[in-house]
Amino acid sequence: MRLGYHRGAESVTFVLAAIVVATWIPGVALAEERMGLDLDTAVTLAIAHSRKAKMREDEADAAVYRRKQATGRFLPKLSLSARYSRVNHVEPGSLSLPDPASPGATNEVQLGEPVDNQYSVRLSVEQPIFTGFALWNGYRAARDTEALAHQRVRTEHSDVRAIVKETYFNLLKARDLRKVTEQLVQALEEHLKQMRLLYDAGRATELDVSRVQSRVASAQVSVVQIGGAEDSAHLALCTLIGLPSTTALQLVEVVDIGDPRPLPDAQQLVNEALASRAEVAIATHAADVAAARVEVEGSALWPQVSLRFGYNYDRPNQRYFPVRDRFDGSWDISAVLSWTAWDWGVSYYGMKAAQAEASAAARNVEETRDAVRLDVERQRQTYTTAVARATAARQALSNAERAYGSAKILFDAGRAESLDVLDAATELNRARSDLVQSLADARIAWGLVHKAAGRD
Missing domain, CATH: 1.20.1600.10 (Outer membrane efflux proteins (OEP))
Incomplete structure (x- = not known):
């Protein structure tokens, strides 16, 4: 009985070893x-x-x-800028004018409106001409x-x-x-x-x-x-x-x-x-x-010479007189010449x-x-x-x-x-x-x- 048992154990061990080897060898081959x-x-x-x-x-x-x-x-360079400013309140100036209907009397004419909130939008295009x-x-x-x-x-x-x-x-x-x-x-x-x-x-x-x-x-x-x-x-x-x-x-x-x-x-x-x-x-x-x-x-x-064009859309626009608290547009075109005359070499x-x-x-x-x-x-x-x-x-x-x-x-x-x-x-x-x-x-x-x- 013992001999048969040992032979059976050896057979099981051999089968297990064969299974392990069979599963291990493909892994090595794939590696x-x-x-x-x-x-x-x-x-x-x-x-x-x-x-x-x-x-x-x-x-x-x-x-x-x-x-x-x-x-x-x-090529021309296009720039866009916007600005908002809150300023202190200042009453606009006034002008005294004689009243033609009443000799010796004067009328006070207010020069513009008080503007405490200022807005500015500027679009500019600059083209270099000579550099x-x-x-x-x-x-x-x-x-x-x-x-x-x-x-x-x-x-x-x-x-x-x-x-x-x-x-x-x-x-x-x-x-x-x-x-x-x-x-x-x-x-x-x-x-x-x-x-x-x-x-x-x-x-x-x-x-x-x-x-x-x-x-x-x-x-x-x-x-x-x-x-x-x-x-x-x-x-x-x-x-x-x-x-x-x-x-x-x-x-x-x-x-x-x-x-x-x-x-x-x-x-x-x-x-x-x-x-x-x-x-x-x-x-x-x-x-x-x-x-x-x-x-x-x-x-x-x-x-250096360049040509510059600008368009302003401001409130108020300083180019309009008298000053009004409203948006107004204005444009400008400039020829710009610059030269560094001396820079110490x-x-x-x-x-x-x-x-x-x-x-x-x-x-x-x-x-x-x-x-x-x-x-x-x-x-x-x-x-x-x-x-x-x-x-x-x-x-x-x-x-x-x-x-x-x-x-x-x-x-x-x-x-x-x-x-x-x-x-x-x-x-x-x-x-x-x-x-x-x-x-x-x-x-x-x-x-x-x-x-x-x-x-x-």
């Missing part, structure tokens, strides 16, 4: 989402997630509103600032695109390196089995076996290290595109795309960059803004400071163009070097594969030592790793060439 990801999708997600890109877009929106604000300054070109140059500055802000948005998008490409291919590189190193571990473990059989047969020494074990352990350490680099690259890419770090990314792109892409000559790339790089456009627009601000500062030295020195800033901005344009030329040539050279390295790595891999195959054949025939096989396997792993790294570097360098040429 880790999977997503296929190509390079263009990664760039789109990263730009949409980038807070700095959104900040630049907000700045561009603000610049659009500033330009519209500058446009509005050309020393301040309005036009202010509009120019706002227009160039808007263009500058849009170029900054483009620059930020280009930077995000370059970072995503580099991170994407770094993750691809880490995964391929892990596969290469796992192949090395597998080859070394197979060789270790063979060496143990030879040791059991008395045809190998303990030193030979220990050497292989050491190489296996070293390769396993490399797998762990590369796995850490892969996890870091995975985390970086997930962070850039705004996905949880638990998302399993299935990268669509491959590192090896075959023959290298043709590269234009340096001068053609430089011409493209100078014509389309956002940095050059930003520097140019900044110089235009600085030049417009010189004119804005200088406009204070000119007289405030306007003049403001203009001189703006001129110095404009000169610095103009010099920055040339500095930026030189930096763009240097960047284009440097990135082109980096890509050329990466392609040459990949070509050499392919040849080295072919040689290493033949050497490893020959070493195994000779070892099986008893004509080579175990150390020869280990060295050949290590060289093969190094050649595979060099090829993966050079191909990934070439893909990254190609993206940087596009960025340097302003093709993004």
Whole structure:
């Protein structure tokens, strides 16, 4: 009975454990989402997630509103004001006039009515006629600032695109390196089995076996290290595109795309960059803004002319005599001339400071163009070097594969030592790793060439 009881309890326990496992495993599977990801999708997600890109877009929106604000300054300005006043009671004055019907008699004539509650409504329209070109140059500055802000948005998008490409291919590189190193571990473990059989047969020494074990352990350490680099690259890419770090990314792109892409000559790339790089456009627009601000500062030295029209609806209206406690309307039109004859050099020195800033901005344009030329040539050279390295790595891999195959054949025939096989396997792993790294570097360098040429 006890035996049957224990068997029944064990059966119940097993069933419960199976239920728990069955309900737990789907939860784990759901916790880790999977997503296929190509390079263009990664760039789109990263730009949409980038807070700095959104900040630049907000700045561009603000610049659009500033330009519209500058446009509005050309148009008439309409103002409306209203006022109510309670004043102390004062009797209006009177005038004594002779009475024509009674010689020697006078009549008292009251001049208006006492008004203790006063109301005033004024509508005015002012149109600037001449402002020393301040309005036009202010509009120019706002227009160039808007263009500058849009170029900054483009620059930020280009930077995000370059970072995503580099991170994407770094993750691809880490995964391929892990596969290469796992192949090395597998080859070394197979060789270790063979060496143990030879040791059991008395045809190998303990030193030979220990050497292989050491190489296996070293390769396993490399797998762990590369796995850490892969996890870091995975985390970086997930962070850039705004996905949880638990998302399993299935990268669509491959590192090896075959023959290298043709590269234009340096001068053609430089011409493209100078014509389309956002940095050059930003520097140019900044110089235009600085030049417009010189004119804005200088406009204070000119007289200002405006035309003003006003309509008053007051109770009482002071333009009507005698004063009556009633609403009356009146209008006025004025041409206003104002000029600051002396301000102790405030306007003049403001203009001189703006001129110095404009000169610095103009010099920055040339500095930026030189930096763009240097960047284009440097990135082109980096890509050329990466392609040459990949070509050499392919040849080295072919040689290493033949050497490893020959070493195994000779070892099986008893004509080579175990150390020869280990060295050949290590060289093969190094050649595979060099090829993966050079191909990934070439893909990254190609993206940087596009960025340097302003093709993004």
